[in-house]
Amino acid sequence: MTLLAKYAALAAQYARLEEAGTNPFNVAFEAVLSPTEAIISGRTTLLLGTNNYLGLTYDPSVIAKSMEATELSGTGTTGSRIANGSYQGHRGLEQALADFYGRKHGMVYSTGYQANLGILSALAGKDDHLILDADSHASIYDGARLGHAQVTRFRHNSPDDLANRLRRLKDVPGDKIIVVEGIYSMLGDTAPLREFAAVKREYGAYLVVDEAHSLGVLGATGRGLAEAAGVEADVDFIVGTFSKSLGGVGGFCVADIDGFDILRVVSRPYMFTASLPPGVIAATLEALHQLRLRPGLRHQLNANSRRLYDGLARLGFTVGPEPSPVVSTIMPDPDTAFAFWARLLEMGLYTNVSLPPATPKGLALLRSSVSAAHSPAQLDHAIALFADAGRELGLIPRPSQPAWGEPDFAGAK
């Protein structure tokens, strides 16, 4: 009983949420119906918290490729690629990713989390320096801890603070590696990548960009923020995940650097874990193909993001600094976030709660994510539910005149 005693305070909080029926960290879907709907507590629920940005999880061609590969090559690889060998699909997907990004090399990991662990720990040796954006995802912080480099963080999205830190290291030996994200997963804001690239060039550092939330979302061909900002040549390593816009699971890194393949044998999260199963690899390859084939998905997604972002802002919610598929509203405190989240779920809308220390500046967030698969009617319905629940809880002002007609959920797919 004493082993877990250190978590007593947290366990009490967790139990309190369970009892009140407002625990956002223990939701069970009885059935998933589509990229945008599931059954929760016997109720058909609109999904607005999935990261399923392009809605490809039920794409018929993706499913077909996955089934075909599973039947042909089995359910799992039962081992790591270093110890137990690669399947054809692994190499094929790596080549497809390299081709998509116009890079020489690609490497696939079993999750995006492991991609950050593996790449950051392998790139930065004992005498090198990792310089992380302060709002970096846990996988970036953990990747930094797995290696032996000196790690410092700079103010979120501040090229000046980044420059300060590089200046302090100017005469210190060792390589300097900057790590930023494309779209930040908590508030949906993007990095000032042009400015970061300029600082990187000035100080001769390396630049790693995690495009987890921006692959398939930003850029003329969906490659992410580096493409959108026109600085791909300055980005030495792109890391990403298959678990969001590509609707599967897995992670990757692409780069042009000579000698890239040595990373495979110095990257523990690559070596000491099983490789992705054939069905996942084939599904991801097809999802990437669909992403490239159908830019309309990205345009729909971005229109949907704008619709939700503007709709919630118009109601009087405090939203993130720019529209993106991550649309967070800032709650006054965690208890309000739990109550609001639970009320929305009761009304048939599934969202996420994000709390410190996972969030920046101690913010409690009610986080939504938008999909290309959402119909305008679904998004308008979601906005109407935000309005009802928000007014009920006193989070937003009541309208001086009725602004909403009957929500048209019948028309929602």
Added chain:
Amino acid sequence: MTDSDADIREIIFDTLRNALPRPVALTEQTHIVDDLGLDSVAVMDFVMEIEDRLDLSVPLDKIAEIETLGDLLTVLRDLKAHV
């Protein structure tokens, strides 16, 4: 220009006073998590303010070892001695 121990201590206390919602008595024995209730990110954010004022960077593994304000003072003094 060198910052003496007393200067660094005053910078730590001053930064904290500005960051905390309520006035709290601060000493070198003050425990950052237990007494001030800061979580891991809040600690890193508060150290960031001090980094600016002293123009130095504190590596994260050093921050992770800090428990009291006295520990922080020691780390900052050592780093300052090496620049």
